Amino acid sequence: MKWLHLMVVFMFLTLWGPLHAKNNIPSTGGGTADNEQEKKTAQKETYDAHRSYTRYHFEHDEMDFAFQWVLGSIPNGGAEVGEAFYVAGNIEDGNPESWQNEWEKMAIRKETRANAALEKNQKITARENYRKASNYYRTALVSMLPDNPKFDGIAEKIRTCMKKSGKLSEPPMTYFEVPYEKTLLPGYFRPVMKEGTPQKTLLMIGGGETFIEDNVLYIESQAIKYGYNFITVDIPGQGMLPAEGLFFRKDTETQMKAILDVILTFPEVDPEKLAVYGISNGGYFVPRAATIEKRIKAIVVSSAVVDNYRMFKEMPFSKDTQEQIDQWPSFKKAVTSAVTWRWGLDPENVKGQADATKEFQFDPAKVTCPVLDIVGAGEYVNKETERQQKEFMDKVGTQNKTLVITPENEGASSHCIGENRTLMAEIVFDWLDDLFDIK
Numbered sequence: 001m002k003w004l005h006l007m008v009v010f011m012f013l014t015l016w017g018p019l020h021a022k023n024n025i026p027s028t029g030g031g032t033a034d035n036e037q038e039k040k041t042a043q044k045e046t047y048d049a050h051r052s053y054t055r056y057h058f059e060h061d062e063m064d065f066a067f068q069w070v071l072g073s074i075p076n077g078g079a080e081v082g083e084a085f086y087v088a089g090n091i092e093d094g095n096p097e098s099w100q101n102e103w104e105k106m107a108i109r110k111e112t113r114a115n116a117a118l119e120k121n122q123k124i125t126a127r128e129n130y131r132k133a134s135n136y137y138r139t140a141l142v143s144m145l146p147d148n149p150k151f152d153g154i155a156e157k158i159r160t161c162m163k164k165s166g167k168l169s170e171p172p173m174t175y176f177e178v179p180y181e182k183t184l185l186p187g188y189f190r191p192v193m194k195e196g197t198p199q200k201t202l203l204m205i206g207g208g209e210t211f212i213e214d215n216v217l218y219i220e221s222q223a224i225k226y227g228y229n230f231i232t233v234d235i236p237g238q239g240m241l242p243a244e245g246l247f248f249r250k251d252t253e254t255q256m257k258a259i260l261d262v263i264l265t266f267p268e269v270d271p272e273k274l275a276v277y278g279i280s281n282g283g284y285f286v287p288r289a290a291t292i293e294k295r296i297k298a299i300v301v302s303s304a305v306v307d308n309y310r311m312f313k314e315m316p317f318s319k320d321t322q323e324q325i326d327q328w329p330s331f332k333k334a335v336t337s338a339v340t341w342r343w344g345l346d347p348e349n350v351k352g353q354a355d356a357t358k359e360f361q362f363d364p365a366k367v368t369c370p371v372l373d374i375v376g377a378g379e380y381v382n383k384e385t386e387r388q389q390k391e392f393m394d395k396v397g398t399q400n401k402t403l404v405i406t407p408e409n410e411g412a413s414s415h416c417i418g419e420n421r422t423l424m425a426e427i428v429f430d431w432l433d434d435l436f437d438i439k
Contacts, residue, residue, distance in 0.1 A: 036408075040381050047314040047382040049280065049415040050335070053408060057085070060094035062332040065414070066142050070135070072418040077128060078135040078217035083110075087136075096143035096334040104154065107136035111161055118164075127168035134161035134213050142209075143334040146243065146341055155211075155240050159186070162213045166190070173220070178233055180258040183244055187233035187259075188212055191268040192224055198270035200436055201229040202428075203263065207280025207416070208248070209339045211239045218279070218418075222425035226433070229268055233259050235285060237342045247344035248281075250360045256289035256296070264295065272297060273436045277428065279416045284308050284360060287392070291366035298435055299367065300428055302416050303375040303385065304392035308360030314384040317350040325350060364392050370400035372431045374424065378413035380405050402431060 036053050039061075043051055050065040058064040067088055070079050087106050092098040114129035137157040144151050159175075166173030166188060173190035192199050202223045204215040215232040223230040234241055235255040237248030249255075256276075264271055275298040278286030284305035290296045305311050312318055317325065317336055325333070337347035343356040373392060379385055393403050404427055406412035412420035 040378060043378060043381045044383060046316055046319050047311065047379075047384055048316055049379075050332075051378070052414045052419070053378045054411065057088045058091075058093050060329050060331055062329065062335055063091075063094060063099065066099075066139070066335070068414065069418045070139055072421050073135055073217040075422055076217045076219070076221040077131045079132060083132070083136075094329050094331050096331045099143050099331065100140045100150075103136050103140035104150075107133045107140060107157065107161075110136060111157070114161070114164070118168075123168045127165050130161045130165035130168070131217075134158050134165065135217055137161065138211060138213055143331055143338070145334065145338055145347055147347075152240075152243070158211060158213050162188070162216065173216070173230075176262070178258050178262045180255060183241070183246060185233050185235060185241070185255065185258065186212060186239060187231060188216055188220075189263070189266065190220060190224065190230045191266075192227055192229050193268070196267035198273075199229050199268055200227065200273035200432070201231060201263075201269045201275070202432070203259070203274065203276045204230070204232040205235060205276060205278045205282045205286050206232070206238055207278070207282045207285075208237070208342065209335075210234075210280070215279075218416075218421060219277070219425055219428070222421070222429065226425070226429035228429065228432070229266075231263055231269075235259075242342050242344070248342060248356075250288070250357075252285040252289045253292035256286075256293045260293060260295050271295065274298075275300060275432055275435075277301075281305065281308070284362065287364070287367050287371075288360075288362040290369060291362050294368070296369055298370045298372070298432065300372040300374065300431075302373075302424070303379065304364075304373050304389055306362065306364060306388045306391050308357040309354060311384060311388065312354040312357050314382065315354075318354045322351065364395035365397045368397040370398055370435055371396050371402070372428065373401075373403045374406060374417065374427060375403070376406050376413045376415060376417050377408045379415050400435070 039051055039053050050062050052065045052068050056064050056068050058067060070084050073079050083106055087102045090102045110129045110133035114126045114133060117125035137154050141154050163175050171191050171194050173188050176187050176189055177184035178187060206215050212232045212234050220230045236246035263269055276286050276296050277300040279302045283301040283303050286299050286301055290299050336350045340350050340353055341347045343353055345352045373389060375389060389403060393401055406417050410420060410423055412423050417424040
């Protein structure tokens, strides 16, 4: 096995000047150059995770980012081009209620088609339509607040449809639960093989606004293609756990211990080839857990959040005045308020999110397993994002560390590289294969 020292792959716009990198490839990305430049300039000073660099359909940036996320799920069976653009064409730009209604309508169509197929024992058709129905229900919930009378019902549909789809997979993807304190953390497990022999495994932990179903559609299909078991679990703050009073906590090592205690009993999981991947705020949750939990053999982050408080202080909900926030587009306000709820705050108190994370830090030196850090080029423009990646890579307690900046000219520049999951997965699994010495 070739142990990697600090290999930094920079594929970035030359207009930002020379960077210390192995590769410096000029971008030929789509969209208007003026628009992209304007967004990069804004990102440099104010970090907005929901900022994309190519307009896909909507004029409202927050809504277009959410639509980009839907389109990014297509390779993993989360959507269909025709369906996605049909829905988009019927949505009033920037209107959260219109967004919710149109995605729910498509979700109902797909669930209805899945039910009819299952009655005829057409299992493949049923499986694929349940999978898309789950994602469309999930998309409807993006801009819905928890006090909406439909919130709980749609959330239940997300899970019910994905469970049904999972049962029809081969091998099946099963739903399981992790005992944690006085509750249960929900999860999915899909083995790569029917036989209960130990295999390399990827455990996925989401971010500040995710459900486990998002993680399934983010990378599960690629994990199976590359020969990895796939596991994902919601931790407090994610999925519907806030409805139980379980909000984000700084001590993610306690949740990781509970998760590992369960999944390491699965005969299909090779304990020596277990990697954990965290996206978005998972860039804090996963490495923080790895500082304590040494049963983790490798971590991947997109991207590292060494100091959650300093990162949040760079975001619009911190930098904007309350008067400015009151003037935000309604879709942006709805999405941000929905995330605020996950921190145990009144959804209207979006500015309170930063103070909620004052103790959310970890010491990179205590992360001693191999590390892969992936950042979209557009996201990396932000000064604080760059600073935190540098701190993480400089201080992390392993020599096997790799930073990859994914390029705009391959449509891979946004937060979590959600718009090019194929490229993202290639980077992740090629790195893991090299690490685990897979020939």
